[in-house]
Amino acid sequence: AQKITQTQPGMFVQEKEAVTLDCTYDTSDPSYGLFWYKQPSSGEMIFLIYQGSYDQQNATEGRYSLNFQKARKSANLVISASQLGDSAMYFCAMRGNILTGGGNKLTFGTGTQLKVEL
Amino acid sequence: DARVTQTPRHKVTEMGQEVTMRCQPILGHNTVFWYRQTMMQGLELLAYFRNRAPLDDSGMPKDRFSAEMPDATLATLKIQPSEPRDSAVYFCASGLVGRGLLFFGQGTRLTVV
Numbered sequence: 672a673q674k675i676t677q678t679q680p681g682m683f684v685q686e687k688e689a690v691t692l693d694c695t696y697d698t699s700d701p702s703y704g705l706f707w708y709k710q711p712s713s714g715e716m717i718f719l720i721y722q723g724s725y726d727q728q729n730a731t732e733g734r735y736s737l738n739f740q741k742a743r744k745s746a747n748l749v750i751s752a753s754q755l756g757d758s759a760m761y762f763c764a765m766r767g768n769i770l771t772g773g774g775n776k777l778t779f780g781t782g783t784q785l786k787v788e789l
Numbered sequence: 790d791a792r793v794t795q796t797p798r799h800k801v802t803e804m805g806q807e808v809t810m811r812c813q814p815i816l817g818h819n820t821v822f823w824y825r826q827t828m829m830q831g832l833e834l835l836a837y838f839r840n841r842a843p844l845d846d847s848g849m850p851k852d853r854f855s856a857e858m859p860d861a862t863l864a865t866l867k868i869q870p871s872e873p874r875d876s877a878v879y880f881c882a883s884g885l886v887g888r889g890l891l892f893f894g895q896g897t898r899l900t901v902v
Contacts, residue, residue: 704889706889706890708893713895714878714895714896714898715893715894715895715896716880716882716893718890718891718892721889721890762832766889776822776834776837776845777822777834777889778834779831779832780831781831782831
């Protein structure tokens with residue numbers, strides 16, 4: 672079974688600083704994918720970044736980067752130069768092996784509430 | 790701008806009433822998911838469809854919940870009878886088979902009083 676753990680219920684960061692949101696996962700499958708979604712107070716779920724288990728390099732998307740440490744089973748999200756608009760709930764999620772049919776479902780962590788302060 | 794559309798956005802109903810939530814997935818997507826979000830349980834998968842066929846509804850209370858896809862442009866989630874513990878935000882999401890990446894609708898906030 673797959674499991675995602677986010678141990679930080681809430682985080683504070685000052686505007687323009689970088690912040691790391693932690694995510695660890697557990698799976699016995701060698702093929703999987705990791706996602707980060709952002710949920711602002713308006714409620715929608717916004718896809719941020721994706722990392723495949725066989726990707727050699729860490730994923731980056733603008734100010735977002737994913738610090739993927741496979742041996743430690745961690746996939747931390749790094750947000751550089753935080754902005755007030757980054758205040759939101761952030762969810763880490765994992766999909767299973769595409770070849771065995773597990774690629775369709777996402778398992779989510781409990782989320783981290785990020786507050787960016789002036 | 791392709792997006793998943795959910796209706797209604799908000800619903801307040803009395804216990805015992807039937808509730809139907811609707812979802813229009815992104816055109817061309819062949820997987821559709823229903824998730825429920827609560828403070829206590831977080832995001833729970835209720836059901837998912839591939840090419841309109843139900844593949845997994847193990848997360849759904851079978852006695853009162855039902856999910857269908859009458860056609861490729863419409864997915865429905867029905868609760869009958871509704872109970873206060875069903876109060877939550879219900880998300881529909883769609884994607885392509887095997888990709889894992891899901892695009893979410895804005896959710897239906899259900900309150901059962």
